[in-house]
Amino acid sequence: MAYIEKLQNNIWVQFSIPILLAAAVTWLTLHPYIEVSYRTPFLLYFGVIFISAAIGGSRSSIVATLSCVILSFIFLLPGYSPNSEFFGIGTCIFLAEGLLLSGLFRRVEKIQQKLSESEQRFRGIIEKSAEGMLMTDNSGKIEYLSPAVITLLNQESGKLVGKRIQELIHPDEVLEFEDQLHKLSRKEVSEFEFLRQVKTKGDRWIWIEGLAMDLRAEKSIRTFVFQFRDVTSRIELEMQKEDFVQITSHELKTPVTSIKGFVQVLKKRHQKEQREQDMMMLSRIENQSEKLVKLIEDLLDVTRIKNGELPYHFSLFDLSAYFTETIAIYQTIYPNYTFTFTSQGPAYVYGDKDRIAQVVSNLLNNAIKYSPGKTSLEICVHTENGRTKATIKDQGLGIPKDQQEKIFERFYRISTLPKEAHNGLGIGLYISKEIIKKHGGQIGVNGQTGSGSEFWFTLDTVKQQREINLRFENSNTKL
Numbered sequence: 001m002a003y004i005e006k007l008q009n010n011i012w013v014q015f016s017i018p019i020l021l022a023a024a025v026t027w028l029t030l031h032p033y034i035e036v037s038y039r040t041p042f043l044l045y046f047g048v049i050f051i052s053a054a055i056g057g058s059r060s061s062i063v064a065t066l067s068c069v070i071l072s073f074i075f076l077l078p079g080y081s082p083n084s085e086f087f088g089i090g091t092c093i094f095l096a097e098g099l100l101l102s103g104l105f106r107r108v109e110k111i112q113q114k115l116s117e118s119e120q121r122f123r124g125i126i127e128k129s130a131e132g133m134l135m136t137d138n139s140g141k142i143e144y145l146s147p148a149v150i151t152l153l154n155q156e157s158g159k160l161v162g163k164r165i166q167e168l169i170h171p172d173e174v175l176e177f178e179d180q181l182h183k184l185s186r187k188e189v190s191e192f193e194f195l196r197q198v199k200t201k202g203d204r205w206i207w208i209e210g211l212a213m214d215l216r217a218e219k220s221i222r223t224f225v226f227q228f229r230d231v232t233s234r235i236e237l238e239m240q241k242e243d244f245v246q247i248t249s250h251e252l253k254t255p256v257t258s259i260k261g262f263v264q265v266l267k268k269r270h271q272k273e274q275r276e277q278d279m280m281m282l283s284r285i286e287n288q289s290e291k292l293v294k295l296i297e298d299l300l301d302v303t304r305i306k307n308g309e310l311p312y313h314f315s316l317f318d319l320s321a322y323f324t325e326t327i328a329i330y331q332t333i334y335p336n337y338t339f340t341f342t343s344q345g346p347a348y349v350y351g352d353k354d355r356i357a358q359v360v361s362n363l364l365n366n367a368i369k370y371s372p373g374k375t376s377l378e379i380c381v382h383t384e385n386g387r388t389k390a391t392i393k394d395q396g397l398g399i400p401k402d403q404q405e406k407i408f409e410r411f412y413r414i415s416t417l418p419k420e421a422h423n424g425l426g427i428g429l430y431i432s433k434e435i436i437k438k439h440g441g442q443i444g445v446n447g448q449t450g451s452g453s454e455f456w457f458t459l460d461t462v463k464q465q466r467e468i469n470l471r472f473e474n475s476n477t478k479l
């Protein structure tokens, strides 16, 4: 292909081909037995222009036009006398048309050149980019891969093209990936993000993170496009951090629990002897160790969630009644606060009561912690369209709109928090979200900076007696 292109761009080819063709046609025309061509020589000359343009472009077509005019004047004109003025007019018209055609060919060439330049520019960007790009058909068969993919996977392009992308994914993750791919091909989603392990040369696994897009509707693309980068070092670092958190929380749990136990024993002894001063100090130690135990439990929960090991014990309970009891307890702990609770009566849900309690206490504690100087909270439980929604509204600091999703991520805290709200690890909402997700519900927040926050979560309402019985039976068989 490149050889033909080189030949076409050769100046000698561009000049010699039209001259030779024009000469050949003139010779043919001069043969008396080709009657038709003699009467209408320009018909064949047009052929010369088109063939020359196809071989050598617009430059050749100009040469062809001029050669035909010159050769016809030298060799054909004598044969046309005494009608030579008609021949002259015909030649002029041919010359004008030939030059016009050459102009058109030149324009087409310029458009083609621009298109190929922009294609080369985009190809260059893709090929020089450190991000890998891969195109597959509906079934995941690789059709194109950028040089970055070859470097990333350390494999030859020839070995990868034609292979299914699923074959590169780690066996533990391939089913989930297939499922995502099916959703994409069934147009249930138009794109999905992924973080997967893929095999490189020598059976080494690396982590890649990226986006898969369905671009079948794009006329010039018509494939699935995967864009990704190597995030192995980041993931390995995260894993090390997670291991550290897991080991440290395990190591801390036993001594802190013993401290709490010993303090309780000491408190009982001092109670008998009525040593008020000591009692006060011991109560403080007990409170602080309780906080520590809660923190360690939260950290362990994060690891359990990551490993899919957080245990759940489902049962049927009235969320509304649960809120009534909890709010009564909070009222005794925080006597200066006003807790306004509204509900439409019993709201039966099917879930793990202890885990839901974890969510509720996290939301209530946050509402208090992040509302310095504000002492009124509104809590509501109501049922709508088969779902029970619980909302906890405070008048505190509020959350900027752009961070309302992020606060549910692990270890995420708002950076502009005032000093009095500084303690915390940013895992409470992450755990809450995971718990609600396990119940098939949703969790979110409304409001904005300065105007308080309204946290909410939803759970399926269990209404019918038959459904209640059924769920009870199922839970019994599970337990």
Ligand code: ADP
Pocket (backbone or CB within 6 Å): 362, 366, 367, 368, 370, 371, 394, 396, 397, 398, 399, 407, 412, 413, 414, 417, 423, 424, 425, 426, 427, 428, 429, 430, 453
């Ligand atoms: P922690 O409270 O330990 O930092 P959470 O996961 O419970 O962790 O909360 C994450 C972040 O969300 C908090 O650091 C805080 O910035 C913000 N946040 C949570 N609840 C509220 C609230 N009711 N009002 C304002 N900000 C909140």
